[in-house]
Amino acid sequence: MKIIHVINSLHFGGAEKLLVDTIPKFIERGITTDVLVLHPEKTFFYNELAQKHQVKIVTTKKKSLYNPLYSIALRKYLKEYDIVHVHLFPSLYWVSLATLFLKNRAKLIVTEHNTDNRRRASVVFKYIDRWIYKKYDKVIAISKGVKENLQSHLKKSNDTIVTIPNGIPIEVFKNATGLSKYHIGIPENAKVIIQVASFTPQKDQDTLLKAISLLPDEVHLLLIGDGVLKEEKIGLATTLNIKHRVHFLGYRTDIPQLLKLSDVSVLSSHYEGFGLAIVEGMAAGNPCIGSNVPGLSEVIGEEGILFEPGNHVQLKNSIEQLLYDKEYYLKIQKQCLDRAQEYDLSFMIDAYINVYKAL
Missing domain, CATH: 3.40.50.2000 (Glycogen Phosphorylase B;)
Incomplete structure (x- = not known):
């Protein structure tokens, strides 16, 4: 099984810390696990994964996180891996758009890390989000509160969204x-x-x-x-x-x-x-x-x-x-x-x- 996690950056944050804690454990379990970072700044978390744990980190050459050309750059990874696991906006948008007209792609998972965001206050983004999330085979909510709020926002069925609480060592x-x-x-x-x-x-x-x-x-x-x-x-x-x-x-x-x-x-x-x-x-x-x-x-x-x-x-x-x-x-x-x-x-x-x- 080959998995790649896609995330905006490896700056200081809960989602980023979660990758640092979990990816070495997945590798210990025999699962090939790589990371794709949209913003390639070599932070402490970046070095922790790359140097201490020898995790393969893929970076891109785009300068802005909000460049829609990411959706083209990401297409190759949807063919090379069995599962693409996405974290945070806008990564979740670019991976979803990368699936357009693509056959035999990887399975897609997104972890929802928060109960709220600015997009949910917009009627336009509410409908865009519903289309974006439909491309994902499974949505993981990190708490029941996250799941309930996301279901209300997306009108999405219970069997697509599962709750897996975060963990720490x-x-x-x-x-x-x-x-x-x-x-x-x-x-x-x-x-x-x-x-x-x-x-x-x-x-x-x-x-x-x-x-x-x-x-x-x-x-x-x-x-x-x-x-x-x-x-x-x-x-x-x-x-x-x-x-x-x-x-x-x-x-x-x-x-x-x-x-x-x-x-x-x-x-x-x-x-x-x-x-x-x-x-x-x-x-x-x-x-x-x-x-x-x-x-x-x-x-x-x-x-x-x-x-x-x-x-x-x-x-x-x-x-x-x-x-x-x-x-x-x-x-x-x-x-x-x-x-x-x-x-x-x-x-x-x-x-x-x-x-x-x-x-």
Whole structure:
């Protein structure tokens, strides 16, 4: 069986991280698995796959992700592989268009990674999406919330869309050794909140920053990630007079160790398909707090803590209760650690292989 995964890039993100974690496991199971990247920048994830795991990565020469000529460049791969597995827009469009007038092509799978996107607000794109998705033999949703929202958008039958929750290598996070607070400029007696997320409107760092501003000075915040809104959030931290205790650490490769030094993991998203960062926090032994949105609320369940999106006062109260009520902290910590076991990477790998074999 020969499979190629098609994705926009290998920048910092949940879908990209998923490929880094899963592809070596597929190869271990005897499945030839390659990657095609539309934007060939050699990021950490790119090098992790190509150099550490010796994964074959195919790149293209187009400069813009939105160049429709990708649909022509991709046609050869629909003949060379048994399965083409696609992630994210616009890759899902270009692969779908590449099937036009093509006989004896590979089977197509697309993984849907989010509960919402800008296309769904457009009547025109709603009908275009329905045509695009019809070209796929199987659609994998990473949570029930993703599946339900996509079905509503596409009016697509249950048997075409299947739910396979994301997974993580539990032991990597569970057994990590935390960094010392000294190394990142945090007082040893500080209480540390962490959020691992790109700086985009979806992730809503504003709500978390406002919550931190209402907490005592001993509470510090680690924000891991990069993105177009990072400078804006640095400005907000300055305006809220908390810049001295908010640490913008950018993209990091030592996330398990950063999670281990932290006391609480938070994800304050406006919408979220799954919330891989929260599962990683759970596995590292952190009590976890997330916004009550489809996908993320499903992952956290009753084991962690949910707050209403955008409600910084409710988020502040949840953080405060965890930090200053030891018994409550230990209860939520254990519940979250137990919950993480349900998302072991091996469960996801088994489920994907079953889908591949059934095509």
